[in-house]
Amino acid sequence: MPVVEDVYPSRVSDRPQLARRVDPVVYPGAPASRLSKEDAALYEKDGFLFVERLFQPEEVQRLNQELRRLTSSEQVRAREECITEPGSDVVRSIFRVHEFSDVFDWLSRDKRLLDTARQILGSEVYVHQSRVNLKPGFSGKEFYWHSDFETWHMEDGMPRMRALSVSIALTENHAFNGPLMVIPGSHKTYVACVGQTPENHYKQSLKKQEYGVPDHESLRRLTDQGGIVAPTGPAGSVVFFDCNTMHGSNSNITPYPRSNVFFVYNSVENSLQEPFCGLRPRPEHIAARGRFAPLQPLDRG
Amino acid sequence: MPVVEDVYPSRVSDRPQLARRVDPVVYPGAPASRLSKEDAALYEKDGFLFVERLFQPEEVQRLNQELRRLTSSEQVRAREECITEPGSDVVRSIFRVHEFSDVFDWLSRDKRLLDTARQILGSEVYVHQSRVNLKPGFSGKEFYWHSDFETWHMEDGMPRMRALSVSIALTENHAFNGPLMVIPGSHKTYVACVGQTPENHYKQSLKKQEYGVPDHESLRRLTDQGGIVAPTGPAGSVVFFDCNTMHGSNSNITPYPRSNVFFVYNSVENSLQEPFCGLRPRPEHIAARGRFAPLQPLDRG
Numbered sequence: 001m002p003v004v005e006d007v008y009p010s011r012v013s014d015r016p017q018l019a020r021r022v023d024p025v026v027y028p029g030a031p032a033s034r035l036s037k038e039d040a041a042l043y044e045k046d047g048f049l050f051v052e053r054l055f056q057p058e059e060v061q062r063l064n065q066e067l068r069r070l071t072s073s074e075q076v077r078a079r080e081e082c083i084t085e086p087g088s089d090v091v092r093s094i095f096r097v098h099e100f101s102d103v104f105d106w107l108s109r110d111k112r113l114l115d116t117a118r119q120i121l122g123s124e125v126y127v128h129q130s131r132v133n134l135k136p137g138f139s140g141k142e143f144y145w146h147s148d149f150e151t152w153h154m155e156d157g158m159p160r161m162r163a164l165s166v167s168i169a170l171t172e173n174h175a176f177n178g179p180l181m182v183i184p185g186s187h188k189t190y191v192a193c194v195g196q197t198p199e200n201h202y203k204q205s206l207k208k209q210e211y212g213v214p215d216h217e218s219l220r221r222l223t224d225q226g227g228i229v230a231p232t233g234p235a236g237s238v239v240f241f242d243c244n245t246m247h248g249s250n251s252n253i254t255p256y257p258r259s260n261v262f263f264v265y266n267s268v269e270n271s272l273q274e275p276f277c278g279l280r281p282r283p284e285h286i287a288a289r290g291r292f293a294p295l296q297p298l299d300r301g
Numbered sequence: 302m303p304v305v306e307d308v309y310p311s312r313v314s315d316r317p318q319l320a321r322r323v324d325p326v327v328y329p330g331a332p333a334s335r336l337s338k339e340d341a342a343l344y345e346k347d348g349f350l351f352v353e354r355l356f357q358p359e360e361v362q363r364l365n366q367e368l369r370r371l372t373s374s375e376q377v378r379a380r381e382e383c384i385t386e387p388g389s390d391v392v393r394s395i396f397r398v399h400e401f402s403d404v405f406d407w408l409s410r411d412k413r414l415l416d417t418a419r420q421i422l423g424s425e426v427y428v429h430q431s432r433v434n435l436k437p438g439f440s441g442k443e444f445y446w447h448s449d450f451e452t453w454h455m456e457d458g459m460p461r462m463r464a465l466s467v468s469i470a471l472t473e474n475h476a477f478n479g480p481l482m483v484i485p486g487s488h489k490t491y492v493a494c495v496g497q498t499p500e501n502h503y504k505q506s507l508k509k510q511e512y513g514v515p516d517h518e519s520l521r522r523l524t525d526q527g528g529i530v531a532p533t534g535p536a537g538s539v540v541f542f543d544c545n546t547m548h549g550s551n552s553n554i555t556p557y558p559r560s561n562v563f564f565v566y567n568s569v570e571n572s573l574q575e576p577f578c579g580l581r582p583r584p585e586h587i588a589a590r591g592r593f594a595p596l597q598p599l600d601r602g
Binding site: 137138142144145174175176178181216219220223228230248249250251252253254255256 | 438439443445446475476477479480482517520521524529531549550551552553554555556557
């Protein structure tokens with residue numbers, strides 16, 4: 001059982017509960033300053049920040065090339081990090097890409113991402129999780145609403161809200177090809193979910209979320225307050241979002257695939273404890289465990 | 302077997318085929334003139350026309366009231382016209398509503414709808430099919446791409462493309478709550494689907510389309526040419542679309558339900574023959590059979 005206090009209990013009651021976030025969103029003491037004051041304030045208020053065309057078309061092309069190499073490699077497809085769509089062998093996600101792809105390793109240390117993460121989290125950071133998500137055309141499935149933090153806290157033992165995700169669009173995000181949807185302001189409320197977590201739940205949950213699922217009433221309250229935003233834009237656009245921002249996405253029947261790279265940056269001062277749900281930790285490719293050295297910026301010079 | 306020539310064969314080959322439409326889109330000889338020349342030309346070109354706020358908030362309120370009455374009536378829920386979501390008892394669609402609800406009967410004969418249909422189809426018309434679709438919040442399922450005409454032709458024996466649908470939004474259509482998506486210009490191409498139609502297929506297909514499904518390559522060609530449009534707007538907005546316009550919708554995980562009323566108007570000169578797939582006709586509530594008297598406009602005076 002965890003040795004630190006659980007300030008965000010969940011899955012212990014048979015009724016959902018809404019609690020106020022007790023952690024900062026933008027931490028003081030930033031070792032880097034990449035965002036403008038206005039953008040940092042926007043992130044603090046909304047729990048996300050959309051930056052159009054942060055990466056250039058040539059960079060996106062290179063990332064897509066690497067993605068094609070990975071998804072067509074039998075070796076990669078055989079890895080446990082590779083998750084297929086329910087009922088087919090189409091690749092849905094590949095985890096821990098930054099560890100077996102130089103291109104994605106470099107991307108995770110690109111200053112445009114890394115310095116933003118360091119600024120918001122007010123400390124050095126490391127990669128807690130990385131993955132590519134491929135939402136194929138015609139058959140991309142929905143991801144139901146969730147706060148990443150609820151899962152990371154309960155199932156991985158992340159103590160506090162001091163992590164963020166960045167999603168880099170590798171294809172154009174239209175309104176209609178299942179874009180990421182976020183509920184602005186939802187990061188300031190912690191939705192404690194009902195029920196218990198079963199063992200080895202993660203294998204299923206990566207395909208279709210069934211535990212740690214927020215209830216309808218809580219979601220209605222969050223959207224009544226903040227609405228829903230689905231940032232759209234060309235490939236190379238980026239969304240930074242807080243670990244507790246409620247998000248999800250609809251299905252994609254259009255011919256246009258939606259591919260994104262995700263990096264989760266966690267503060268080195270927020271490294272994982274034992275899972276707060278009392279079960280064994282999920283595997284390393286879902287949640288990097290142990291103490292990590294600060295991630296070093298990529299020196300392109 | 303049908304006595305009239307089958308100018309739109311489908312489900313006979315093991316390879317999909319694209320054919321040119323041989324029928325007009327906007328027929329001459331209109332007995333009514335409701336649309337402007339520009340709007341009629343737009344409909345001819347795109348295969349659909351979006352009219353924002355065609356119905357007033359008070360009218361929408363009345364329709365929603367009636368919808369609530371219908372979905373909560375045990376008598377209605379027990380009818381074969383009432384279709385539930387896969388794996389639940391939530392009402393997804395109610396067919397033939399204009400025949401057992403005065404309010405929806407009146408709506409089907411409202412001049413704003415009826416005169417537009419008469420103008421486009423160049424003749425008197427009747428209601429081939431009516432239904433309400435409820436795409437509930439949180440769990441609304443997707444409808445895969447389809448041309449209504451392909452199904453109506455093959456399974457119901459509609460001889461020619463001389464019918465249109467109108468969808469009246471009873472809730473706000475956002476970009477993210479699974480709005481109707483159409484492929485502009487797709488109505489001018491007939492996508493012949495592969496495979497055979499099994500008996501009693503309709504019971505399944507109303508929940509999840511599995512036959513008469515256009516192939517990926519054909520869909521890609523249509524979207525390469527026309528893109529995708531998902532008209533959004535407040536409740537009371539209306540989309541008129543041609544019977545052969547390729548359309549579909551994504552899932553809806555948002556808390557916002559999406560409810561629409563559909564009327565399909567068919568020309569009285571295009572009444573149903575034997576199904577072109579050679580099987581028995583589907584039931585009356587899916588496709589009204591026999592010769593119909595011209596639908597009479599509602600006299601509100």
